Amino acid sequence: MQASLRTTSGRQALHLRRCFSAATPVAGRPRTMATAAAAGDKLPPLVSPEWLAERLSDPWVRVLDCCWYMPVHGRNNHADFRANRLPGARFFDIDGVAADAATARGLPHMLPSEQGFAAAMDALGITNDTTVVLYDHLGVFSAPRVWWTFKVFGHDKVAVLQGGLPAWRAAGLPLDTSPPPSDSHMFAASAACAAPPAAGSAYKARLDKSKVRSIDDMLANITTRREQVMDARSGGRFVGTEPEPRPGLRGGHIPGARSLPFPTLLEGGAYKPAPALAAAFAAAGLDPSQPVVGSCGSGLTACILALALYQVNGSLAAVYDGSWSEYGGREDVPVSTLPVDP
The missing domain is CATH 3.40.250.10 (Rhodanese-like domain)
Structure with missing residues (x-):
């Protein structure tokens, strides 16, 4: 891993600091998610890079890279994840964790079935009690779609990284630039979602x-x-x-x-x-x-x-x-x- 800094205008940096301080105050001393839950804290919809950095080692926190682009962006989400990601992040493929039948009809990234979403969560190592933090590479673009997906399947312990990967860079926090373990690991959630329904998923999804x-x-x-x-x-x-x-x-x-x-x-x-x-x-x-x-x-x-x-x-x-x-x-x-x- 290596630290990577991204330059930002003074106006943007000031806006990000205001958003972080207003939406997600960071305690002086890190607490585990279990301790926070016992104290009655509620996970806000947005969290700051500093908030997340203090909790990266918490086993109950899972970070998902949700980068996705329109063709006009001229970027490839798979390549971007391989090149730069938050430490420990796993890849949530928006087009992969989706309804195959809808995709075949030209409707991209439609919601998967309950069984498909549950299988994807098992593959990502996410339980119903896991706190999930989502980010994308454009700031705020594709991560809110995954946030809504988690919410609509009944997972309330989910938040979006305010400002995404650019804000993480601007805060001078480390990025993982090493190759991912393998492409099979990277696309495990998509493969699990597309597989025939299997009984006994550990994750329980309930579509609202x-x-x-x-x-x-x-x-x-x-x-x-x-x-x-x-x-x-x-x-x-x-x-x-x-x-x-x-x-x-x-x-x-x-x-x-x-x-x-x-x-x-x-x-x-x-x-x-x-x-x-x-x-x-x-x-x-x-x-x-x-x-x-x-x-x-x-x-x-x-x-x-x-x-x-x-x-x-x-x-x-x-x-x-x-x-x-x-x-x-x-x-x-x-x-x-x-x-x-x-």
């Missing part, structure tokens, strides 16, 4: 179906408007003036949805403070005290919004898992291109 929306749910909601729909895509994609990155999809949005591009909630690769998040929801015409459903291109950046909303109201938002990859590929569903629907 009330937090997952289907296309039928979204179509019904156009009429009932029982739930607010927040769309994490860019404003141009929302109104159909920018092309979709996936071929064959229509432009526009689900009628009644509100536009809240996910970068609005971030600054310097980290979440803005909770009051700023609340203001962003209000500016988008969304009421955090009422039911909200997240949508985006493929169900990934919608979870950036879901984690932001969790910081505002403490509730887990539902997500339309198929998102625009499913809805925009249909010719028999209504689409709006208005900036604000009546």
Whole structure:
């Protein structure tokens, strides 16, 4: 292992320090997770690099690298994990720990079955009592999707590293740059998830179906408007003036949805403070005290919004898992291109 520093602007560094000190105060003396639980501490949704660094040796803490990229990023998540990762981190392959049948239909990284998720957790050495900390390589991008996945399968002891790998570097903390043990170890969770269901998984997963929306749910909601729909895509994609990155999809949005591009909630690769998040929801015409459903291109950046909303109201938002990859590929569903629907 070797320490690796990343330069950062003064503004970004100041913002990261404010977020860390406000969201996750670090005690002067490290405590084990068992001691913290006995003291009644609740794991916050975001943790700082300093908080995590004090707990890397705790056997009840598991760190997962969740890096994933859009083609426009021009990066490979497998290569990035092999090159640089937090000490002891294991790899959570977002496209691998997913529903194979949905992937075959062109819907990427849809939620796996309970059995598939449980098998992946067994392969990663995670129990129902493990505290899981997630990070990605862009700051805040793909890790919130995995956070929402853990939450929706009933695992509450999960947090996202605020600012991700860039913040870890900026704090001057060590990175593991040695080759991973083996590719079979790296992809063990994906292989376990894709294998035929096996009885007797040590991990017990229970999917909260009330937090997952289907296309039928979204179509019904156009009429009932029982739930607010927040769309994490860019404003141009929302109104159909920018092309979709996936071929064959229509432009526009689900009628009644509100536009809240996910970068609005971030600054310097980290979440803005909770009051700023609340203001962003209000500016988008969304009421955090009422039911909200997240949508985006493929169900990934919608979870950036879901984690932001969790910081505002403490509730887990539902997500339309198929998102625009499913809805925009249909010719028999209504689409709006208005900036604000009546």
